[in-house]
Amino acid sequence: MPNIELIEKMLPVAPLKIAAMESCSELGQKVNDYIVSFRQNTINEVTESPIYVNYRSNNYLVDCACPRFGSGEAKGILKETIRGTDLFIMTDVCNYSLTYTVNGHLNHMSPDDHYQDLKRIISAATGKAHRINVIMPFLYESRQHKRSKRESLDCALALQELISMGVSSILTFDAHDPRVQNAIPLYGFDSFNPPYQFMKALFRAVPDFKADKEHLMIVSPDEGAMHRAVYFSNVLGVDMGMFYKRRDYSTIVNGKNPIVAHEFLGDDVTGKDVIIVDDMIASGESMLDVAKQLKERHAARVFVCTTFGLFTEGFDKFDEYHAKGYIDKVITTNLTYLPPVVKEKPYFVTADMSKFLALIVDSLNHDLTIGAVLNPTDKIHALLKKYNQI
Known part of the structure; x- marks a missing residue:
């Protein structure tokens, strides 16, 4: 140490x-x-x-x-x-x-x-x-x-x-x-x-996880998280891609402009595991939409790595998307409060900080x-x- x-x-x-x-x-x-x-x-x-x-x-x-x-x-x-x-x-x-x-x-x-x-x-x-x-x-x-x-x-x-x-x-x-x-x-x-703790948790939770260019890709869910994805991809030596949020700037809902669509920029993800990395999950809607789009582009498995899991809208949609195969694991830290129910979720992994x-x-x-x-x-x-x- x-x-x-x-x-x-x-x-x-x-x-x-x-x-x-x-x-x-x-x-x-x-x-x-x-x-x-x-x-x-x-x-x-x-x-x-x-x-x-x-x-x-x-x-x-x-x-x-x-x-x-x-x-x-x-x-x-x-x-x-x-x-x-x-x-x-x-x-x-x-x-x-x-x-x-x-x-x-x-x-x-x-x-x-x-x-x-x-x-x-x-x-x-x-x-x-x-x-x-x-x-x-x-x-x-x-x-x-x-x-x-x-x-x-x-x-x-x-x-x-x-x-x-x-x-x-x-x-x-x-x-x-x-x-x-x-x-x-x-x-x-x-x-x-916490990128080291994310990788440590992933290796423990997914025994057949492979962190190489042929099997893995890093994706940023928006332009704000690009620096995190760039660091991850450089350290692991794998490709990266990003989504950008197309918003309706004529409307304000809950204090922000609503997202019209997520547009993807990057190489083919077919058959590859994908790590989506961001700083937080609030409601989780944009993260789940990105995961769904990646699966529709024939990604193998989708792992969500986020420092703070706030889950402001609860876990129902995460349960639904996991059942449909859109997300495989959600890794978040114990730096903020996590309700006891997360321990029952088969897709949830805690990175201990x-x-x-x-x-x-x-x-x-x-x-x-x-x-x-x-x-x-x-x-x-x-x-x-x-x-x-x-």
Whole structure:
């Protein structure tokens, strides 16, 4: 594992603490368990030194909460000291499963609610922690990253607000457009991508999967995901294609121009497995339409790889398309909330990101380079070699 030798030789910036908010508690627990394991295995002979007194622990999680009043208002509480620590606050703004009561009415928490709770915990920690870092796998308002005509710039404003509250760095995954970091050019902003975890999950879930030019093709479902498809195809050495969305710009439905058709640009997909790669599945309609068109073009199997599975319209259409043979597997990460029903879906595969995230946190706590983490090319090549694909 990268950085382990360096970590053994260096002290952390400050004692590590992780505030995994309720929306991110399961992922936070897994990250904590991995870091506990890392540190038990790396520090042996020097643990008697007093400078390592806060280094090795059975738990780095901070007990925190955001209780609400009957009116729906809330406050952030840290139930233990975080003075002088390197604090990492984890939140999942897409966890709609959590609820609260407003004047007797039950509300599901929205991204806005989660973002406000994040600010409450930051406010409770400001002035005490040595450094505050925010881990927000799905970047809040990341789809509203640019202005068209008279529109708000929500993502840029949120980033600037967090920095003004004392946050040193913001860690996210597969930002819809990483250029939004230009809103905070002098502060830390890292967007990580999970292509290695996608390939690892695919090899485990599909034993006869072959990642070569004769058997595989990478497809981008739209022009926005092109850079992901280009990276995948270059690393694997396979062909790629793309769809572009023909929209009706005279109409607005649910805040966007409806898609009239998906047009395909690329080589023949006949008899080849196809990986469709994108950052998220929201309703999934465009992704499913692309999968259907690929099967109509005689593709062998269609695998959907997406960082965030939001499934805002449920799973009925995915069940239908799987039954009809349009999609074979849907691979998504556990970085955002997934309802328990996904475990029952025969086509669903989870790419576990907890170990990857634990390595990022442990490296940053030591102020070590994360260049190898940002560029997973070598790890993908090693994976291909392991499965005799090179």
